[in-house]
Amino acid sequence: MALDGKIAVVTGAALGIGKAITETLLQNGAKVALLDLNETAGKSLMETINKLYGQGRALFLNCNVESEEQIKAALQKTAETFGGVDILCNNAGILNERTWEKTVSINLVGVIRVTYLALEHMSKLTGGRGGVIVNTASMAGIGPLFSCPVYTATKHGVVGFTRAMAGASTTSGYGVRFNALCPSFVQTNLLSTLTSELGQFANLAESTQQLIDKMGILNVSDVAESVLELVTDETKNGEALLVFPKGKNYMTFPSL
Numbered sequence: 001m002a003l004d005g006k007i008a009v010v011t012g013a014a015l016g017i018g019k020a021i022t023e024t025l026l027q028n029g030a031k032v033a034l035l036d037l038n039e040t041a042g043k044s045l046m047e048t049i050n051k052l053y054g055q056g057r058a059l060f061l062n063c064n065v066e067s068e069e070q071i072k073a074a075l076q077k078t079a080e081t082f083g084g085v086d087i088l089c090n091n092a093g094i095l096n097e098r099t100w101e102k103t104v105s106i107n108l109v110g111v112i113r114v115t116y117l118a119l120e121h122m123s124k125l126t127g128g129r130g131g132v133i134v135n136t137a138s139m140a141g142i143g144p145l146f147s148c149p150v151y152t153a154t155k156h157g158v159v160g161f162t163r164a165m166a167g168a169s170t171t172s173g174y175g176v177r178f179n180a181l182c183p184s185f186v187q188t189n190l191l192s193t194l195t196s197e198l199g200q201f202a203n204l205a206e207s208t209q210q211l212i213d214k215m216g217i218l219n220v221s222d223v224a225e226s227v228l229e230l231v232t233d234e235t236k237n238g239e240a241l242l243v244f245p246k247g248k249n250y251m252t253f254p255s256l
């Protein structure tokens with residue numbers, strides 16, 4: 001799938017991995033709607049992008065993925081401004097084991113909410129052109145992180161949702177591919193604030209730090225390059241792409 005003229009929506013686009021995904025999609029010719037609840041960072045990024053890539057390539061929309069109303073409005077505005085939706089990157093996420101219901105609401109329910117509303121614009125069954133959805137899960141969506149059980153559960157949920165939606169799409173004819181991105185540790189705010197967010201599992205911070213030291217830390221641009229692969233390679237559907245500092249590989253699941 002070539003990206004020239006394609007229209008992408010990225011959630012959690014203002015900072016971290018979402019910002020890098022946005023930049024990579026723009027560098028490859030897409031127009032991007034940046035959805036985030038951080039208005040200051042989002043607007044500033046949009047201004048920088050439009051100076052760098054030309055006016056009208058990016059649109060910031062203040063959108064909390066917990067709000068059905070805000071998601072609907074953001075998708076409608078994207079479709080009206082750019083002319084449809086071809087690519088969705090469900091990337092917004094938090095790690096907080098104290099406010100764990102919020103972690104579930106953003107990381108898992110948010111992905112489902114945005115997906116269902118975006119499919120109204122993307123699915124060939126409802127007048128869309130088809131396209132691709134990439135969900136930012138995590139390596140914690142494949143193997144558990146002991147210091148954050150709820151975060152782990154949400155990411156396992158995202159991987160399962162992605163794989164089931166890929167099958168539903170193929171079987172029903174949405175014309176939309178679904179893939180999950182599963183990076184190991186990445187240098188972002190989420191990682192640097194980790195120890196204060198573990199709640200009752202704070203005693204496990206040290207062993208998690210040992211795991212981080214052992215596995216190493218990715219930079220956001222490596223992760224964004226993997227998103228580009230999942231977006232452009234039309235053979236990929238229902239995949240979970242593991243990304244490590246030393247490389248990447250597609251997860252093989254047992255066939256039941």
Ligand SMILES: NC(=O)C1=CN([C@@H]2O[C@H](COP(=O)(O)OP(=O)(O)OC[C@H]3O[C@@H](n4cnc5c(N)ncnc54)[C@H](O)[C@@H]3O)[C@@H](O)[C@H]2O)C=CC1
Pocket residue numbers: 011012013014015016017018035036037038063064065066091092093094106136137138139182183184185186187188189190191
């Ligand atoms: N940093 C890491 O080590 C890893 C992160 N991930 C996942 O990558 C995704 C992005 O995380 P990072 O870039 O690391 O985090 P980050 O904290 O640097 O950036 C997250 C972005 O999402 C936005 N956001 C948060 N809640 C939101 C909401 N309710 N609605 C809309 N936007 C919201 C924030 O304002 C921010 O711009 C998350 O889903 C995270 O779980 C996955 C594997 C590793």
Ligand SMILES: CCCCCC(=O)/C=C/C=C\C=C\C=C\[C@@H](O)[C@@H](O)CCCC(=O)O
Pocket residue numbers: 095137138139140142143144145146147148183184185186190191194207208211
């Ligand atoms: C705790 C910080 C989470 C930061 C964001 C994120 O999603 C990063 C995930 C990175 C790697 C996950 C690896 C999981 C490995 C486990 O399945 C197992 O090998 C080790 C478990 C031991 C432990 O948690 O201490």
